Amino acid sequence: MSEVNTAETAKKVRKVHHTGRTSxxxxxxxxxxxxxxxxxDWKVLPMAAxxxxxxxxxxxxKFFVNMEGSLIGAFALTCVAIWNGCFNSIQSVCRERAIIKxxxxxxxxxxxxxxxxxxxxxxxxxxxxxxxxxxxxxLSVPIPRGYGSGIITPWMxxxxxxxxxxxxxxxxxxxxxxxxxxxxxxxAMTLMPFILIFQLVFSGGIIPLPEWSRPLSNFTISNxxxxxxxSQSGYNELPMTSVWNSVSGMKNSTxxxxxxxxxxxxxxxxxxxxxxxxxxxxxxxxxGDAQEVLGVExxxxxxxxxxxxxxxxxxxxxxxxxxxxxxxxxKTISLKTTVGDVLDILGEENVKNFVQQKTAEAAHKDEYESxxxxxxxxxxxxxxxxxxxxxxxxxxxxLIDKDKR
Amino acid sequence: xSVLMVLLNVLSLFFLNVRVDEQWSYLVPSLLTLVGxxxxxxxxGLNPWHVLIPYVRDVRLGEAAGMEKEGRILGFLSVLLSFxxxxxxxxxxxxxxxxxxxxxxxxxxxxxxFVYQARxxxxxxxxxxxxxxxxxxxxxxxxxxxxxxxxxxEYQPLWKASEMKSSAANFFSGTKAEVMDQGLTVxxxxxxxxxxxxxxxxxxxxxxxxxxxxxxxxxGGSGAGKTTYLNAVNGYEKAKAExxxxxxxxxxxxxxxxxxxxxxxxxxxxxxxxxxxxxLMDAATLRLPSEFTRAEREARVEEVMEIFGLTxxxxxxxxxxxxxxxxxxxxxxxxxxxxxxxxxxxxDSGLDGVMARELFLQLRQIADQGKxxxxxxxxxxxxxxxxxxxxxxxxxxNRTGRLAWFGPIDEAKAFFGKDSMEEIVKSVNREEEGGxxxxxxxxxxxxxxxxxxxxxxxxxxxxGSAAI
Numbered sequence: 001m002s003e004v005n006t007a008e009t010a011k012k013v014r015k016v017h018h019t020g021r022t023s024x025x026x027x028x029x030x031x032x033x034x035x036x037x038x039x040x041d042w043k044v045l046p047m048a049a050x051x052x053x054x055x056x057x058x059x060x061x062k063f064f065v066n067m068e069g070s071l072i073g074a075f076a077l078t079c080v081a082i083w084n085g086c087f088n089s090i091q092s093v094c095r096e097r098a099i100i101k102x103x104x105x106x107x108x109x110x111x112x113x114x115x116x117x118x119x120x121x122x123x124x125x126x127x128x129x130x131x132x133x134x135x136x137x138x139l140s141v142p143i144p145r146g147y148g149s150g151i152i153t154p155w156m157x158x159x160x161x162x163x164x165x166x167x168x169x170x171x172x173x174x175x176x177x178x179x180x181x182x183x184x185x186x187x188a189m190t191l192m193p194f195i196l197i198f199q200l201v202f203s204g205g206i207i208p209l210p211e212w213s214r215p216l217s218n219f220t221i222s223n224x225x226x227x228x229x230x231s232q233s234g235y236n237e238l239p240m241t242s243v244w245n246s247v248s249g250m251k252n253s254t255x256x257x258x259x260x261x262x263x264x265x266x267x268x269x270x271x272x273x274x275x276x277x278x279x280x281x282x283x284x285x286x287x288g289d290a291q292e293v294l295g296v297e298x299x300x301x302x303x304x305x306x307x308x309x310x311x312x313x314x315x316x317x318x319x320x321x322x323x324x325x326x327x328x329x330x331k332t333i334s335l336k337t338t339v340g341d342v343l344d345i346l347g348e349e350n351v352k353n354f355v356q357q358k359t360a361e362a363a364h365k366d367e368y369e370s371x372x373x374x375x376x377x378x379x380x381x382x383x384x385x386x387x388x389x390x391x392x393x394x395x396x397x398x399l400i401d402k403d404k405r
Numbered sequence: 406x407s408v409l410m411v412l413l414n415v416l417s418l419f420f421l422n423v424r425v426d427e428q429w430s431y432l433v434p435s436l437l438t439l440v441g442x443x444x445x446x447x448x449x450g451l452n453p454w455h456v457l458i459p460y461v462r463d464v465r466l467g468e469a470a471g472m473e474k475e476g477r478i479l480g481f482l483s484v485l486l487s488f489x490x491x492x493x494x495x496x497x498x499x500x501x502x503x504x505x506x507x508x509x510x511x512x513x514x515x516x517x518x519f520v521y522q523a524r525x526x527x528x529x530x531x532x533x534x535x536x537x538x539x540x541x542x543x544x545x546x547x548x549x550x551x552x553x554x555x556x557x558x559e560y561q562p563l564w565k566a567s568e569m570k571s572s573a574a575n576f577f578s579g580t581k582a583e584v585m586d587q588g589l590t591v592x593x594x595x596x597x598x599x600x601x602x603x604x605x606x607x608x609x610x611x612x613x614x615x616x617x618x619x620x621x622x623x624x625g626g627s628g629a630g631k632t633t634y635l636n637a638v639n640g641y642e643k644a645k646a647e648x649x650x651x652x653x654x655x656x657x658x659x660x661x662x663x664x665x666x667x668x669x670x671x672x673x674x675x676x677x678x679x680x681x682x683x684x685l686m687d688a689a690t691l692r693l694p695s696e697f698t699r700a701e702r703e704a705r706v707e708e709v710m711e712i713f714g715l716t717x718x719x720x721x722x723x724x725x726x727x728x729x730x731x732x733x734x735x736x737x738x739x740x741x742x743x744x745x746x747x748x749x750x751x752x753d754s755g756l757d758g759v760m761a762r763e764l765f766l767q768l769r770q771i772a773d774q775g776k777x778x779x780x781x782x783x784x785x786x787x788x789x790x791x792x793x794x795x796x797x798x799x800x801x802x803n804r805t806g807r808l809a810w811f812g813p814i815d816e817a818k819a820f821f822g823k824d825s826m827e828e829i830v831k832s833v834n835r836e837e838e839g840g841x842x843x844x845x846x847x848x849x850x851x852x853x854x855x856x857x858x859x860x861x862x863x864x865x866x867x868x869g870s871a872a873i
Binding site: 016017018019020023024027030031034035037038039096098099101102103105106107108210212401 | 502639641642661663664668670672674675676677678679683687688690691692693694695696722738739
């Protein structure tokens with residue numbers, strides 16, 4: 001074989017410095033943007049707009065209008081943000097895991113690589129959020145407008161946008177973490193539905209959770225996202241309309257039915273009646289009471305007692321022992337009316353106000369309080385998710401050399 | 406439920422995964438399965454009494470099938486399943502959340518167990534050289550299949566688990582390669598991996614010295630540990646070893662040395678969305694020292710593109726390149742930093758004969774510049790004239806990768822008594838892989854030569870051709 005140039009291969013100068021982390025971030029940021037252009041990553045932007053449009057069509061007459069609509073709107077927008085975030089990055093690391101391994105052994109710093117991903121995903125989430133807010137406004141979702149409409153910033157749309165961005169970016173970092181622990185894209189995509197279902201079911205917003213599982217919602221991004229958005233929509237200040245709408249929609253419904261005397265007498269032995277047997281139904285009647293009813297002037301006998309108090313139990317006994325009732329046990333009594341008639345008797349407006357006020361009181365939730373502190377607390381929690389998942393993703397990818405072949 | 410019945414249920418669930426009170430009709434098939442497996446274990450040279458011990462039964466079945474890791478996982482899952490079943494005995498409220506948890510866990514473990522059992526049985530079918538369709542009977546009516554395989558004379562395994570302990574597997578050369586100021590010295594004692602609570606030896610007793618300027622072929626059957634060996638040599642997956650390149654310990658100085666090693670993986674691991682020029686420029690930024698100016702990096706990239714014939718396609722996206730161009734780009738990326746040690750894992754995969762020869766000629770030219778080049782290829786004979794030495798790795802009867810030869814090509818042919826490299830590989834491959842199954846013979850023979858050389862005061866192990 002040819003002559004060997006041993007001089008060249010002799011000891012090289014060691015301890016030479018190579019490209020540092022900051023410069024490497026720029027290399028990988030460049031790769032991300034080339035990927036965005038050349039590998040159709042840009043498609044996530046129009047997709048975000050389409051998803052926002054679909055959701056806007058559903059929530060635009062309810063969001064910021066009543067309690068139920070605001071909660072559904074907050075849930076739907078949280079779903080949109082989580083969906084966008086998750087699918088931005090779920091494949092971004094695992095699809096090039098083998099390339100990362102190769103580059104890592106050539107001097108690539110994992111922290112620089114992940115740093116580039118974080119910057120790129122930050123910009124992607126920001127663009128998606130801006131598009132989503134634009135679509136919501138264009139499709140007339142009744143978001144308060146004008147200076148001073150916001151709670152933290154002067155504009156409500158900015159407040160909502162920040163919440164949406166934080167939910168989206170936290171989900172993005174969560175997916176980046178999943179992508180960094182998955183060996184293949186198939187593995188990551190298999191894991192994804194479990195995570196999405198966990199986020200949506202255990203959000204604690206829409207689906208009532210059993211007692212034991214409630215603490216789990218503290219570990220979901222969706223929980224803090226829904227809280228932030230519901231707080232911004234003024235959930236606690238809005239009326240609850242669903243119960244009144246149900247009652248109102250039943251105006252023509254008939255209530256009541258035909259009873260026999262025997263059926264009514266059987267009810268006298270029910271536990272409900274038994275419970276109130278000592279309750280007084282008719283208090284003591286004095287001579288003065290009778291004089292007042294008859295329009296006779298009161299005199300010195302006015303204080304004298306005419307009857308003692310009568311209790312429920314006494315009335316029940318009276319009815320049960322009534323000879324007339326026992327003789328006519330088979331007789332039918334008709335007791336029927338419509339909901340509309342009952343509302344007329346009680347006053348429709350009174351009932352409406354009463355129902356809306358009472359149901360809103362029952363649905364009031366401290367965690368949806370429209371205060372600056374409450375919203376800031378939820379934003380902070382979303383920030384914690386971002387930091388934790390970003391750190392975990394970097395940490396897990398640092399172990400890439402431990403991959404088994 | 407009486408205390409006696411609970412006790413009976415616990416015992417039968419643990420040993421047979423059957424509840425005596427509710428599933429008594431399954432008891433007979435479960436017992437027959439054990440009887441059948443007793444026969445299978447005997448035929449495979451295993452202690453049949455182990456059939457009676459849960460977990461151990463599955464581990465041994467895995468050994469019989471040559472799937473030790475899967476066997477251990479299967480055993481672990483069986484114990485877990487027994488545990489959840491026993492737990493179910495003590496749950497009084499079937500509508501409670503505890504019951505839901507146990508049910509979900511049981512279903513999950515059962516599915517996993519099903520998958521691992523299928524894997525082990527499929528391997529056992531290969532050991533018994535039967536049709537894959539047997540898996541259906543094994544999974545649906547295990548007792549029938551076990552009884553047939555265990556007690557019918559026609560059903561015999563191709564090899565026995567007990568045969569795995571041979572003298573070659575425990576024979577080591579006890580020598581070391583001398584450390585030189587130039588070239589590559591490898592003294593690998595062992596490379597192990599933990600697999601489900603057990604240490605597995607991937608490589609053992611590999612010692613050699615490769616001179617600068619040598620192009621070395623790395624041969625070995627599938628699973629012989631070729632890639633593991635290369636990863637151990639370049640310091641990427643550290644072994645219990647001393648690897649010295651040009652006087653520098655690769656393991657101790659890995660952070661500095663990694664730029665002096667070019668490793669070209671089998672797959673073309675590059676981003677399709679980058680252009681050729683961008684790929685090389687980014688690689689240059691990563692690999693070249695930071696004192697290189699942008700102009701110097703660009704000049705180096707231009708030079709390397711010229712060497713590898715990539716200049717005409719410099720603006721093309723990687724995804725648009727042909728197989729040969731991609732391979733050359735992959736090698737060029739590593740060549741940028743002018744490494745002393747160049748390792749290539751099947752660089753000719755996917756290339757036709759002409760293109761492959763051209764590629765190996767380029768590698769020869771690189772070696773002639775004083776670099777050490779180690780290449781894995783599955784079609785060595787068409788380019789064997791370009792190589793100086795050959796390393797032959799083979800699996801011993803413990804399935805550990807061992808050195809069966811290191812030295813010049815012609816001597817290798819004489820050592821194995823073969824005319825071509827492909828025949829050499831065939832001679833060390835196992836019989837069930839279509840080989841001659843002579844790995845142990847050559848491992849021992851080579852270790853004896855190495856030991857004899859050490860005794861004669863020669864270079865402790867046979868060195869590359871130039872040294873001899």
